[in-house]
Amino acid sequence: MIEYIQTMFSYSFITRALIVGVLVSLCAALLGVSLVLKKYSMIGDGLSHVAFGAIAIATALGFAPMKFTVPVVAVAAVLLLRVSESSKIKGDSAIAMISTGALAVGILAASMTTGMNTDINSYLFGSILAMTEEDVALSVTLSLIVIALFIVFYNKIFAVTFDETFAAATGTKVRLYNTLIAVLTSVTVVLGMRMMGALLISSLIIFPSLSAMRVCKRFRSVIITAAAISVFCFTTGIIVSYIASTPTGATVAVINICAFLAFALVGRFIRS
Numbered sequence: 001m002i003e004y005i006q007t008m009f010s011y012s013f014i015t016r017a018l019i020v021g022v023l024v025s026l027c028a029a030l031l032g033v034s035l036v037l038k039k040y041s042m043i044g045d046g047l048s049h050v051a052f053g054a055i056a057i058a059t060a061l062g063f064a065p066m067k068f069t070v071p072v073v074a075v076a077a078v079l080l081l082r083v084s085e086s087s088k089i090k091g092d093s094a095i096a097m098i099s100t101g102a103l104a105v106g107i108l109a110a111s112m113t114t115g116m117n118t119d120i121n122s123y124l125f126g127s128i129l130a131m132t133e134e135d136v137a138l139s140v141t142l143s144l145i146v147i148a149l150f151i152v153f154y155n156k157i158f159a160v161t162f163d164e165t166f167a168a169a170t171g172t173k174v175r176l177y178n179t180l181i182a183v184l185t186s187v188t189v190v191l192g193m194r195m196m197g198a199l200l201i202s203s204l205i206i207f208p209s210l211s212a213m214r215v216c217k218r219f220r221s222v223i224i225t226a227a228a229i230s231v232f233c234f235t236t237g238i239i240v241s242y243i244a245s246t247p248t249g250a251t252v253a254v255i256n257i258c259a260f261l262a263f264a265l266v267g268r269f270i271r272s
Contacts, residue, residue: 008242016131017195017248021234023143024192025204029230030146031185032205033212033223034161041209043080043182044202046099047189050076052198053106055123060109065123066134070190076102077182125197125249135191142187149180150223157181158219196249204230207256214260214267233259 008014028044035041051073058068080098150157159167160177168174185205193201212225237252244251 008239013131014238014242016133016136018235018238020131020135020139020191021195021238021252022231023139024188024195025208025230025234026227027139027143027146027184027188028192028201028204029208029226030150030223031181031188032209033219033226034157034181035185035205036209036213037161040095041206042095042202043077043185044189044205046080046095047073047077047186048193048198048201049099049106050102051186051190051193052123053102053104053109056106056110060112066138066190070187073186073190074183077186078179081178081182123193123198125199125247127195127197127248131194135194138187139191142184142191146184146188149184153177154220161219196252200249200253203253203256204234207253207260208233211256211260211263214263215270229259229263230256 032041032044035043051069054069054072055065057063058065076098080095083098156167156172156177159170159172160174164174164178188205189201192204196204208226208230209222211229212222216222216225233255234252237255238248240246240255241248241251
């Protein structure tokens with residue numbers, strides 16, 4: 001078994017996928033705790049649809065997909081936040097409005113030019129073959145920023161997550177922290193959908209947080225547990241995917257579901 005795993009990681013594309021996947025999973029779990037508690041758990045799904053639309057347009061116009069998509073999705077994340085804060089269109093309605101519109105535009109752009117080719121399909125369903133050295137560098141940078149954010153501004157994030165009104169009253173720049181979380185989430189989604197696909201990337205944000213909340217009650221312990229669950233599930237998923245020759249994104253998502261069910265049972269046993 002050990003030799004089999006060693007052979008698996010002798011392939012450079014799998015090594016790159018593991019590095020990027022572990023770091024993106026870590027970031028998604030940390031950001032996901034705040035997003036789930038603020039009832040923005042579906043923002044990952046919405047932003048992935050925006051990212052797919054941007055990638056389809058970039059491919060149609062001959063632009064570099066990543067360089068075009070990251071700023072577009074970051075702007076969409078901020079716009080989504082502003083729309084939800086300042087209008088009657090709230091939460092899931094704002095996410096559905098922006099995501100479905102972007103997805104429709106992307107599909108139209110693809111169908112009118114290159115069609116749904118292999119490159120575009122890899123973003124829709126995920127492909128570990130798509131990982132590049134640039135993705136590794138971006139994921140390392142992103143993970144350092146997210147970890148530093150949670151260490152340095154832990155108290156601020158805690159306050160903004162649970163009570164924005166109280167946080168604002170104490171002088172915390174609520175809008176700034178919300179915008180920062182939204183932008184970091186957008187970059188996490190763009191990087192993660194290269195492996196997980198636009199249809200499954202939200203599983204990295206939702207399931208580890210929900211799993212951790214089944215057994216942990218303190219914010220700090222939920223964050224740490226969610227990060228550990230996310231990294232473990234992705235690592236296990238990529239190994240199982242290689243052994244069983246199954247799609248990586250779907251395998252990781254299923255393992256996250258299994259982890260959630262296991263933690264739900266443990267949580268029920270602890271409460272009883």
